[in-house]
Amino acid sequence: MSKYVTIADDEEAEGYRSISAIMTEAGHKMNHSSARNYVLRAMKKFAYAIAKQEGVRLSDERAWEIAKNPTFQKTIGELFEQEVLRY
């Protein structure tokens, strides 16, 4: 399975290389793979939280699989945006 996952059809979304460049410029030195890992780890947290709510125990492998899923990422992205922009 590919390590890289692109969020489809989102012109505003940044690629991992530009994310790492912006973050490095802001004082958080990182390369593109670190940026990707940050995103995937956050996605994993969402996957675990949702599974817990449903009463399902996820294996680490399965959690990674879900975290990398583009549809899952897109859905979380939409919900994340709605929540973040509430403030």
Added chain:
Amino acid sequence: MNELKTYFKDVGKYPVLKRPALMELFKELNETDSSAAKQRLKQKIMLSNLRLVVAEAKKWKRPHVALDDIIQEGNIGLMRAIEKFDYTRGFAFSTYARWWIQQAMRRYVSSTTRVVRLPAHILAAMSKAHTICNNTASMSQAGPSIEELGEKLGMSHNLARATMAATKGTVSLNSDIDYRSEGNVRDVLQDRLPSSVPTPDEFMLDGEMREIIRGVISKLSDKEEKILRLRFGITDDPKDHTKHPITYNELEELKKRSEQENK
């Protein structure tokens, strides 16, 4: 039906105790401390009054309510009457028990014959309102106003209005609107409801999901949250992270700072 016949046959086997014998049992029940003895006495009283329940149940027979269910509810009422009866007052037990049996049956019949269950006090108010409306209508052409009804029932105008609305009953979504035109109530409601209105299920799911998302976001570090914002394109200017909306943690810090300043 056979089961009911068997029940009637069984009930007939238990002798109906005369008033003095029954009073003796209640006296014994009142004086004994042993729970086993109390249980035995209650059972004896119960069995001797099962026929009373059957006789009352026949009065409450309704087309869509099973007689055995009414009897069962009546038996529960009888048990309550045994618990609460005070033999020292000198009244016959059957007079007292009949009230509890009827009350249990009335509640059961009222709650099962309606599609939407109504609280017992509203059912009682509806019955009173019906009597008031009938009496007023016989005296004058117009029925009582909501205000008059509220005053007579001893309830607020809003509750009186809701009680009157509840008397109108329910309409099936599949029922025809008009005998001349095609279509049913559901079609009309669907036309009138905006398509964007979520169903209750969707609403609940959405709410639960938001709670989860909110919980995870609150645990993300500033760095993680900023990266996610960039990834999902949540910013006015994606090239300038300083213009991003503030994070949860920053918001909490701001709140704390303002609280300290206010002190």
